[in-house]
Each structure stands twice: as structure tokens, then as C-alpha cells.
Amino acid sequence: MNTAVAVQSTPEIDFWFDFASNYSYLSVMRIESQAAMHHVRVRWQPFLLGPVLQSLGYDTSPFVAQKEKGEYVWKDMERQGRKYAVPWRKPSDFPRRALLPLRVATLGANEPWIGAFCREVMQLNFAQDREIDSPATVGEVLEHLGLPAQQIIADALTDANKLKLREQTERARAQRIFGAPTFFVGTEMFWGNDRLDDALAFAAGAP
Amino acid sequence: MNTAVAVQSTPEIDFWFDFASNYSYLSVMRIESQAAMHHVRVRWQPFLLGPVLQSLGYDTSPFVAQKEKGEYVWKDMERQGRKYAVPWRKPSDFPRRALLPLRVATLGANEPWIGAFCREVMQLNFAQDREIDSPATVGEVLEHLGLPAQQIIADALTDANKLKLREQTERARAQRIFGAPTFFVGTEMFWGNDRLDDALAFAAGAP
DSSP states (O other), X not given: OOOOOOOOOOOEEEEEEOTTOHHHHHHHHHHHHHHHHTTOEEEEEEOXXXXXXXXXXXXXXXXXXXXXXXXXXXXXXXXXXHHHTOOOOOOSSSSOOOHHHHHHHHHTTTSTTHHHHHHHHHHHHHTSOOOOOXXXXXXXXXXXXXXXXXXHHHHHTSHHHHHHHHHHHHHHHHTTOOSSSEEEETTEEEESXXXXXXXXXXXXXXX | XXXXXXXXXXXXXXXXXXXXXXXXXXXXXXXXXXXXXTTOEEEEEEOOHHHHHHHTTOXXXXXXXXXXXXXXXXXXXXXXXXXXXXXOOOOSSSSOOOHHXXXXXXXXXXXXXXXHHHHHHHHHHHTSOOOOOSHHHHHHHHHHTTOOHHHHHHHHTSHHHHHHHHHHHHHHHHTTOOSSSEEEETTEEEESGGGHHHHHHHHXXXX
């Protein structure tokens, strides 16, 4: 008789996002508190949505390319912001360049400050209508979190870390990601902030 | 002093759908029971999604044109079917021709049988993988509902009713509809089965 006890591992969710993506904003603001309630661990997977969309034939965000859908999306974001109590101001520049904060998120993906960093960057973009790609802005966010801003930015700008973000974006393509946010629980893909709760329930083993 | 009492009118939701659309299927199956719970009246607005998508630059469904998204959508439909307890089988022909049932729905949009008719047609397409565009199939559905099938099909095929569906599709374009299902509460647009509950809550006057 086998008396071995099965080891219960913590369920995990992979969270693929880009700071330029407005629906990623809603998930960035919500995921840590929602995941905690499901006892699920979040694995932060920053990537560059632009090159992925380009490989699918889009020159820019579908919300810019498709005028009717674009108009609707800003209306939807207003309502979704109210629904989730997430502050919202339509950015005057969309999609915003976000290479530097994505590099910092790549560097810090497994650090305890990753969630707080992402929430602050996202709020600059989608609640305060501020640019998010300069060392000054990213440095301000890191300092606000009590982190060594200059050192982190320097580490984020090494060739090794730049390559890591490019490889991460290749992984997104290989996993057939076509938008953001995208969640994976194992190989099960869930697309869009609208599926965050379903994905967490799935991760937690709900029927 | 003005003693007039405000007349409370029944809140209404306009429900734009096409029998070829898989996410419309979920809403067709759910909307009457959900709307009843919110005390909202449903106004059925059948239209031809194909010409609307064509005017936006799509030759076919985005779920066919965009391979990655298409693969995902069938997976998502499986899960959504389970979530809403709606039977689901991936159609072997997608998007299916649905001109005749859409003409019947145009004719019967304000009839008491419209909801039941739409649910039966949708289940043939998305639960039983059957064609839905022949007089035999549409007649079978109408007879099953105890309706004068031959007369209704003849009325649906008059020039006046054909024109009505074309005009309805023009209205969809004019209202900047870009997909299905789409809901309107007054001028407020909600896109996708994922927004049905929000749209009904909005119609019912929820904050």
C-alpha cells in the first residue's frame, strides 16, 4: 500500500500584460487582491504587445485601427473603471511607449515589489495621463516604493535584461497570445480582464 | 405646486444579434430570463453581421480571419457554455448562413414567440451542429412552436420583409455596431455577451 502523501503545491496563474494596454490596467490593479482571495500565486509576465500585434497584421492597437471599436472601448473603460472602483482618465497618447517600465518589470518580475510597481506605472498612464517611459518617471515610481532607483534602472538597461524582454515577447508569440491581458493556468489560456475571475477560479480548482 | 405623478415606463434593452454569431448564441439563451429578473423588456433586433463586418474591412468572421483568436474562441465557448449551463458543440460550418431565420426573426421581432424561436434556431446551430437556413429546418422550428410555418415563411420572403432586414442592417451600421451581440440602453452601447448583465443593470437603473 502506498502511504505517500500528495504534496499540495500552491496554484499559480501566469499574467501576461503590457503597460500600454488599457484592459491590462484593470487586471494589474485587481489581480493581487483577487488572487490572494483564491490563494493563487501570480507570476508576472511583462511582454511587448506591439510586436505581437504586428506579427498578426496590426500596425497599431486594434482600438486605434478600428475606429468604431476604438470609440466604444473608451466608453467601456469609463464604465469598467466605475464597476471595479479603478480610477480612469482617457490617455491623451495611446498606446503609450512603455519600454523602460517593461524592462524594469522584466528585471523585477519575481521581486516582492513587482505588483506595487506595476500598479503605480499603470495609474500614471491611465489615471493621471502621464508619460511612463522616461528614466525620470520610472525613477520617481521606484523611489516612491523606497527602492534604489538608479541601480534598478541601470540593471534594467543591461543587454542581458533587454534580451530577456525580447525573449519573453517571443514566448508570448509561441504561446499564441494575441492580446493583453492574457492569463495562463498551465496550458489553459484566458484572454481579457473579463476572464480574470474565471481564470483564478480555474487555478483554484473550482469546477 | 405641481402634483403630476411621473409615469414610470418599463425599461427596455435593444438586443442586436445574428444567428451566425457564437457569442450571440449565449445571449439569446440567457437574455429573456435575465431581463425578466431585472424587469426589463427585450427588443429583439436581428441583423446581418456579415455586411457590417465587411464594411469594417473583414471578409469573414474575425474568428476565422485571425487564426490565434479563432482557436481561442472555441476553447472559450466550451468554458462559457459550462459556466452558463448552455449546451455547446462546435459547429462544423462557421459562420453559418442564417438569412431565412433572420428574415423570420425580422418578421416576428415583436411577436410573443420571438424568444423561443431564436433559442431553437440557435441551439440547432451551436448545440446540434445543424444547418439553419433551409425552409425545411426553419419550418420544423416554427411547427414545433405550434405556429403556421408555411404562412410565416411566405410572409418572411416578401419583398417588404426582405427590405426590412436590409434596413435593419443599415441601422446597425448607422449606430456604429461593430460586432454581435450588441446591446443598447437608449444611446448607451454595450458589446458582447460579457456585458449583458451590466447592460441589464444599467437599464434597470442600477448605479
